[in-house]
Amino acid sequence: MSKEKTELHVVKNNEEETKKQNKPTPEEVEQYKQEFTAALKEFDEKKWTISEVGNFSSNDIALYLLQFMDKFAFWSKTEWMGMIKMEEELNRAMKSANETTGLELGYQALEFCAYMMANPGGTGIRLAKEFESQADKYSKLGIVVGTKLEEARADLKNIQYLQEKWAAGAQGYYLADLEPKDESKKDADDQGGKVVEIDLSKKEKTE
Secondary structure, three states: OOOOOEEEEEEEOOEEOOOOOOOOOHHHHHHHHHHHHHHHHHHHHOOEEOOOOOHHHHHHHHHHHHHHHHHOEOOOOOHHHHHHHHHHHHHHHHHHOOOOOOOEEOHHHHHHHHHHHHOEOOOHHHHHHHHHHOHHHHHHHHHHHHHHHHHHHHHHHHHHHHHHHHHHHHOOOOHHHHOOOHHHHHHHHHOOOEEEEEEHHHHHHHO
């Protein structure tokens, strides 16, 4: 038979006593701010390569995407703006590519490219057969774009963490202190433990 684990919570004057909480120093808060700002700036300027290195590979992928947009890319409502921006981004990326770089896209263009390729469209049997003829290249490029997008989203998630860390510090908390402490409660429950509260205010009244 397992022993019960008991936790004692002392209550005095109807207020549970708590440990004094450590707070981030102004220097730490400023450091959190600088870390977030630097990471955000780096992310805004970062490009993700979706082709092999060299002008030929860069132009080949860019021209393929432009043809894909012209024939198979589906848009509705306000997505026409994304199509126009994507065309501008591809033309810019072709001009920027050289023998030591590939076709590079910023985060927003990368997101739209992935969305566009994941939702192809067309009308008629002729376009269906044309799409089939380039399906292998479409599939390979889709894998590359999807992989790069996962990398970009991982970077963005880290930036969001740094932002939350700074925001918590600015409010006088460490981010870790704001996270749920469910594990300790779960451990006690798993061992059949009880939580006993001793109200000292009642004892004082009877003395």
